[in-house]
Amino acid sequence: MRINIYYGGRGIVGDPTNTVISRMQTVLEDLNVKVTRYNLYEERRNISSLANSINDCDGIILAATVEWHGTGGFMAEFLDSLWLYGNKEKIPQIYMCPVVMSTTYGEREGKLNLSQAWEILGGKPCSGICGYVQDTVSFELNNDYAALIEKKTENLYRTISQKTVALPASNQAVRQMVSVGPQIELSPQDAEQLSRYASDDKFVQTQKEDIKELASHFKTLMGNQGVSVEDMLIKDFTDHFKADPAFSSSYSMVIKGIDTPLAIIIKGKELDVHYGNIEKPSVVCRIDKDKLINITAGAETFQRAFMTGEMQVKGEFRELRKLDSLFKFGK
Numbered sequence: 393m394r395i396n397i398y399y400g401g402r403g404i405v406g407d408p409t410n411t412v413i414s415r416m417q418t419v420l421e422d423l424n425v426k427v428t429r430y431n432l433y434e435e436r437r438n439i440s441s442l443a444n445s446i447n448d449c450d451g452i453i454l455a456a457t458v459e460w461h462g463t464g465g466f467m468a469e470f471l472d473s474l475w476l477y478g479n480k481e482k483i484p485q486i487y488m489c490p491v492v493m494s495t496t497y498g499e500r501e502g503k504l505n506l507s508q509a510w511e512i513l514g515g516k517p518c519s520g521i522c523g524y525v526q527d528t529v530s531f532e533l534n535n536d537y538a539a540l541i542e543k544k545t546e547n548l549y550r551t552i553s554q555k556t557v558a559l560p561a562s563n564q565a566v567r568q569m570v571s572v573g574p575q576i577e578l579s580p581q582d583a584e585q586l587s588r589y590a591s592d593d594k595f596v597q598t599q600k601e602d603i604k605e606l607a608s609h610f611k612t613l614m615g616n617q618g619v620s621v622e623d624m625l626i627k628d629f630t631d632h633f634k635a636d637p638a639f640s641s642s643y644s645m646v647i648k649g650i651d652t653p654l655a656i657i658i659k660g661k662e663l664d665v666h667y668g669n670i671e672k673p674s675v676v677c678r679i680d681k682d683k684l685i686n687i688t689a690g691a692e693t694f695q696r697a698f699m700t701g702e703m704q705v706k707g708e709f710r711e712l713r714k715l716d717s718l719f720k721f722g723k
């Protein structure tokens with residue numbers, strides 16, 4: 393069994409959360425559990441890439457400290473990275489135990505927030521640990537508290553090892569209603585590459601500048617040739633189509649700046665691209681005109697636009713991913 397601990401505190405001396413998770417780690421290791429601990433304050437520049445670290449574990453412990461209000465920014469950033477880049481097929485199989493200790497007020501709310509966040513991600517929350525600590529030294533030396541933490545840890549071990557089933561929660565329905573992010577399928581290699589790039593500020597800024605320059609050049613070229621954006625988009629999709637004989641689908645692109653949706657109908661080797669409404673398309677995409685121009689210029693991909701929220705999608709997400717293999721722009 394593998395359990396990862398993600399500590400979202402600041403690592404200061406006397407943090408009661410440190411005391412709790414250190415004791416939990418000792419108990420788990422005594423039970424022959426492989427435990428890996430990540431201190432998010434040490435990984436602040438690579439938090440986005442940590443989304444892939446959950447892929448090989450059976451359970452995780454999310455630990456945070458309420459010092460004045462809420463569980464702090466490091467834990468929120470880590471949860472954001474799971475929402476954007478986490479493996480959505482793996483998360484539902486992972487149990488999560490929240491640990492929130494407070495030196496002021498709000499430990500119960502913090503614990504509840506972590507449980508709700510994990511449910512929205514699709515995971516399985518376990519009974520966690522929360523408490524208020526005024527005197528850290530007295531807390532560390534209290535044998536009754538130590539015994540309680542050990543019992544909670546043993547219960548976590550039993551829950552994971554027995555694969556305890558929980559009743560469905562309404563929070564999980566949020567995953568079905570939000571258009572951005574979680575349903576996209578990424579291989580572990582794709583997810584790791586994307587999350588590493590997302591955490592590299594210099595790379596992101598360079599990419600934005602390159603895209604802006606390429607899009608500007610592309611639009612100037614169209615103007616010089618006297619071709620409208622609408623006609624150029626149809627030509628680009630037609631010229632760069634790479635047929636998959638076994639694949640059929642229909643896409644409706646609602647483009648901001650163009651009045652009529654762009655219809656893309658694929659039936660094996662046959663392609664029909666025109667402006668107009670189609671009945672019950674498999675996928676509906678909403679995207680800005682300039683962003684679509686960037687994609688057809690080869691400076692962007694549909695998958696990346698979807699992952700960053702610049703393209704909203706409804707419908708069959710498996711078929712969405714096919715767009716980048718069906719249309720090889722810029723190649």
